Amino acid sequence: MVNHQTIGDRDTYLDDHGTHLGDRETHVDDHGTHLDDRAVRLSPEDLAALQENLREQRLFRQEQLRQIAAAPRAEELLRRRSAGQAEVHVKLAASARMVLADVEAALRRIAEGSYGSCHLCRRPVDRERLMIVPQARYCAPCQQARYRRTGEAGR
Numbered sequence: 001m002v003n004h005q006t007i008g009d010r011d012t013y014l015d016d017h018g019t020h021l022g023d024r025e026t027h028v029d030d031h032g033t034h035l036d037d038r039a040v041r042l043s044p045e046d047l048a049a050l051q052e053n054l055r056e057q058r059l060f061r062q063e064q065l066r067q068i069a070a071a072p073r074a075e076e077l078l079r080r081r082s083a084g085q086a087e088v089h090v091k092l093a094a095s096a097r098m099v100l101a102d103v104e105a106a107l108r109r110i111a112e113g114s115y116g117s118c119h120l121c122r123r124p125v126d127r128e129r130l131m132i133v134p135q136a137r138y139c140a141p142c143q144q145a146r147y148r149r150t151g152e153a154g155r
């Protein structure tokens with residue numbers, strides 16, 4: 001047997017290198033100013049896969065929010081159970097709503113044909129990055145710069 005990775009999922013090998021994604025991709029910058037959006041255009045298949053992924057995420061988040069909403073209200077949990085659990089619910093709902101908004105925005109961009117370019121520098125976002133974070137608005141360097149600027153205070 002050569003290997004038993006029958007799934008052949010591209011994501012699985014990307015995960016191994018995921019933390020410094022994009023380092024190599026930026027080599028395009030060295031050569032230049034003639035970067036254009038066409039350079040790393042996503043194929044129709046890529047786009048379809050990403051759209052599918054986003055739709056699944058949207059469903060998942062909508063369901064998650066429904067479940068959180070159906071759970072006892074936070075104040076009640078505070079009284080009846082641990083305060084910690086109530087806090088977890090509030091945070092979960094907040095982050096689910098945030099991701100859902102991002103996912104919906106990405107689906108809108110696909111519909112409008114503006115999907116896949118960085119909102120800050122307008123360069124194409126790495127395909128690998130989109131495969132991992134389909135709702136990404138920024139390319140890896142811009143995202144990192146944002147993290148650095150906002151520090152620990154915000155997101």
Ligand SMILES: [Zn+2]
Binds near residue numbers: 120138139142
């Ligand atoms: Zn950028």
